[in-house]
Amino acid sequence: MTKQSVTVLGTGSMGSALAGAFRAAGYPTQVWNRTHERTTPLVEAGAIAHREIADAVAASPVIISCLTTFAATHESLLGVNALAGRDLITLNSGTPHSAREFARFAHCAGARFLGGAIKNVPAAVGDAGTLLYFGGDRDVFDTHAATLRVLGGELEFLGAETDLAALYESAVGATLLPALLGFLEGAAMLASRGLPAATMVPYSVKWLQMIESLLPVLAGEIDDRDYTRLGSSVELFHIAVADDVRLGAETGVDLSWHAPMNELLSRAVAQGRGAQSITAVIELLRTRQLSAGETPFA
Numbered sequence: 001m002t003k004q005s006v007t008v009l010g011t012g013s014m015g016s017a018l019a020g021a022f023r024a025a026g027y028p029t030q031v032w033n034r035t036h037e038r039t040t041p042l043v044e045a046g047a048i049a050h051r052e053i054a055d056a057v058a059a060s061p062v063i064i065s066c067l068t069t070f071a072a073t074h075e076s077l078l079g080v081n082a083l084a085g086r087d088l089i090t091l092n093s094g095t096p097h098s099a100r101e102f103a104r105f106a107h108c109a110g111a112r113f114l115g116g117a118i119k120n121v122p123a124a125v126g127d128a129g130t131l132l133y134f135g136g137d138r139d140v141f142d143t144h145a146a147t148l149r150v151l152g153g154e155l156e157f158l159g160a161e162t163d164l165a166a167l168y169e170s171a172v173g174a175t176l177l178p179a180l181l182g183f184l185e186g187a188a189m190l191a192s193r194g195l196p197a198a199t200m201v202p203y204s205v206k207w208l209q210m211i212e213s214l215l216p217v218l219a220g221e222i223d224d225r226d227y228t229r230l231g232s233s234v235e236l237f238h239i240a241v242a243d244d245v246r247l248g249a250e251t252g253v254d255l256s257w258h259a260p261m262n263e264l265l266s267r268a269v270a271q272g273r274g275a276q277s278i279t280a281v282i283e284l285l286r287t288r289q290l291s292a293g294e295t296p297f298a
Contacts, residue, residue: 003027006147007060009053009076010092011038015066017122018091018151023047024126025150032056034076058082062144063111066091070098074105084110087140089148091116091132095170096163103136103162114140115162117169118151128153135164179208181257192251218279227273227280234281235274238265 003026008019011033019042022029029047031039032055039049050056057063057080067073069092077083088111090102099115106113114136124130130152134141141148141157148155158164183204187197214230221227241262248255264281273280 004062004147005030005060007032007056007063009033009056009063009065009073010067011042012066012068013122014091014118014125016042017125018064018066019047020045021126021150022147027147027150028060030056030059053077054080054082057086060086062087062089062147064089064091068092070094070102074102077105077109080109087112087114087137087144089114089116089134089140089144091118093117093169094166096167099163099166112137112140113162114144115165116148117165119169119172120152125151130154131156133158133165133168135159135167136162185253185255188253189247189251192253221277221279222282227276230277230279232278233275234265234268234278237278238262238269238274241265 005028006022007030008015008022009032011019011031015031015033016038019029019031023042023046029042030050031042031047032050032053033039036049036051039047043049048059050059053076057077063083063086065073065077065088067076070090071094073090073092083106088106090099090113094102103113103115114134116132116134118125118130118132120127120130131154132148132152133156134148135158138157138160141155145155158168186200186204190197190200217230221229241258244255244258244262247253264284267284268274268276268281271284273283
C-alpha cells in the first residue's frame with residue numbers, strides 16, 4: 001500500500017529526527033525550514049525540501065509542525081492558503097493559551113487541528129517506548145495514528161480540548177529542571193572531593209526509582225487533599241534546610257537555587273502544616289481556587 005506524503009515544518013534537531021523517521025519508514029517526506037540549508041542532510045536521505053512554506057504545505061494532506069513555539073508556527077504560516085482542507089499537527093512547545101490561540105488560527109484557515117507533544121529526546125524518536133500525547137480533533141488522531149506511531153510506540157489521546165497536550169507537557173515537564181539541577185548539585189559536591197559524577201549514577205537511578213514508586217501516593221493525597229499518608233512531613237524537609245546551608249559551605253557548592261523552595265517550606269510551617277505530608281505544599285502553590293462551575297483556562 002502506498003503511504004501518504006507527510007510534511008514536516010522545522011528541521012532543527014527534533015524536526016530532523018521526525019522527518020528522518022518518516023523517511024526510514026517509507027513515507028514520502030516533504031520538509032521546510034526557515035534556514036533552507038539545514039534541510040540538506042534530509043534531502044540526501046531522500047526527503048524533498050521546499051524553499052516556500054506554502055509549497056511544503058500543499059505537498060501533503062498532513063502537516064506536522066516542529067518549530068520552536070506556537071508563535072513561530074503561526075508567524076510562518078500566516079497567509080498560507082494551502083492549509084484549507086489539511087490536517088495540521090503541532091509538536092512544538094508552548095503554553096495552553098498559546099495552543100488555544102493557534103488552534104483558532106488553524107480552524108480559521110480551514111485546517112483540522114491536533115496539538116501534540118513528544119516526551120523524549122530526538123535520539124529516541126521512533127523507539128517503542130517513546131511517548132507522544134495529543135489533544136484536539138479525535139478524527140485527526142484516529143486518521144493518522146499509524147503515521148504518528150512511526151515517531152514513538154506509545155500514543156495517547158488526552159481529549160478534545162486543543163490545549164491538553166501543551167498543558168500536560170508543561171505539567172509533566174515541570175520536574176525536569178529541578179531534577180537536572182539536583183543531579184548537577186550532587187555532581188558538584190562529589191567533584192569537591194575529586195570524585196567523578198559517574199560514580200553516583202547507579203545510586204541516583206535507584207533514588208529516582210524510589211520517587212517513581214511514590215508518585216501514585218503523592219497524586220492520591222493531592223487529589224483527595226488528604227495530606228496524611230505519605231509519612232514525609234513538611235517539618236522533616238524544613239529541618240533539613242539548616243543542614244543544606246552547612247553542606248553548601250563545606251563543599252563550596254552554590255545552593256542558592258534552593259531559596260525559593262526553602263521559603264515555601266517556611267510558609268507552610270507558619271501556616272501550621274508542619275506535620276502534614278510534603279504534598280501539602282501544593283496548597284501554597286495554588287494561587288487561586290476555581291469557583292463552582294468555573295472552567296479552567298477560560
